[in-house]
Amino acid sequence: MSVSKGEYAAMAKRAAPASPLLRDCLKAFLVGGAVCCLAQGLTETLVALRVGREDAKLLALMALIVLTAILTAAGVFDRLAKHAGAGLAVPITGFANSVVSPALECKSEGYILGTAAQMFSIAGPVLVFGCSAASVYGLIYYLLTRGG
């Protein structure tokens, strides 16, 4: 074949339709914003019910996780996320879905070799790098503030 890899890469790029970036961003912005508003609304409601603010924040996060788990199990979350994209992936909803979906799917291999072993197959790297970054940040913070 006389076409080079470079030429073919250019051909393939031309042939591939682009994602509708503006529409995708708008949807992600609106849905992501709505998720944040929901969490904030929950927090404020709890605070109004005399729950401490820190506890209220934690409870709101837990509510989002539980809601995501239910929507994932019901087969609804992926249909929403198909449109919302980063709007549901970036908040804690995305993390919860990435744990619940392999856990559900790998049930066919049993609770130990399937669900438990595969539960963090997607979220695992996020945890590893998240924890690593937190450790590095903590170390720097400690060194900078050691004196006082």
Place this chain on the structure above:
Amino acid sequence: MAKRLGERTLLLETRPRILASAGVAGKREADGPLGQRFDRIFDDTTLGEGSWEKAESKLLLAAAQCALEKAGLQPEAIQAVFAGDLQSQCTASVFGLRGLNIPYCGIFGACSTMAEGLLLAALAMESGGFSAAMAATSSHFCTAERQFRHPLEYGGQRTPTAQWTVTGAGAAILAREADPAAPYIDKVQIGTMVDLGVTDAGNMGAAMAPAAKKTIADFLRDTNTAPQDYDLILTGDLGRIGTDLLRELMQREDGVDLSEKQHDCGLLIFDREAQDVHAGGSGCGCSASVLCCDIIRCLREGSLKNVLFVATGALMSTTTFKQGESIPGIAHAVLLKGGGAE
């Protein structure tokens, strides 16, 4: 005895005939343009099984049994089955066919498996040592997603170049003795791998198009024919992007216009826009079910006389993909002719 034409093509002098074939599919496929032409439709994609792997095995078995019924044969009459699928270690083929007591050859050709199976079965027939052989393959959206992409309920987004794995299976039975109306395999070509450096597993059409181009160009050259000499050049499953790239490559390198005669199984099986399948269908079951339920029927009825079937495969694994390897493409060719055609 098979006779070599040119560099890569083989003429089969015994003309192995397709005694019967069957294509089965899931609900989404049945909702597509081919709709009710499938021999059997499964509205429940679990097929009543507890795992997707079992479901696909059952799908493959259903296609094989349906073909056997149509041929009026017991499994014992089949002297070899050439079968494969997308799952590691050909899971669906092994577990689907293990109870049939037919001598088994497992093959892996990714989405080109139907053509690979057909040509191997035809060559086995041509050897003189077999009087009946079967080619079968399957794919299932859910097993493919699990193995190659994400869990089904994971909230990811698909790119516009992504293809939708068909839930379907096809089986064809070749026989030395068959009624004269039965279509036959006239020529075959074992495909050569072509890799032009595509690494995006979400754009398999682009990875496979160069291999399809090579096989079609080699076949036309070896047989001294042009696209106009065929009723249909049926590729599978390049989808929209792969089809465009194949036509562009063919025009650019050989000056051959494929646009009138070439159609793609990945575009025939779904209504792309209405069914939201992005670039079209894919998976072994795509070209297999289209060929076995629709095209072979047309050949038998006489509405098609000669069809160059070129099934394409993206030969990557889940490991090589992670290692950043590019995707080698392959395309095998089988020239099918209607019973009475010369």
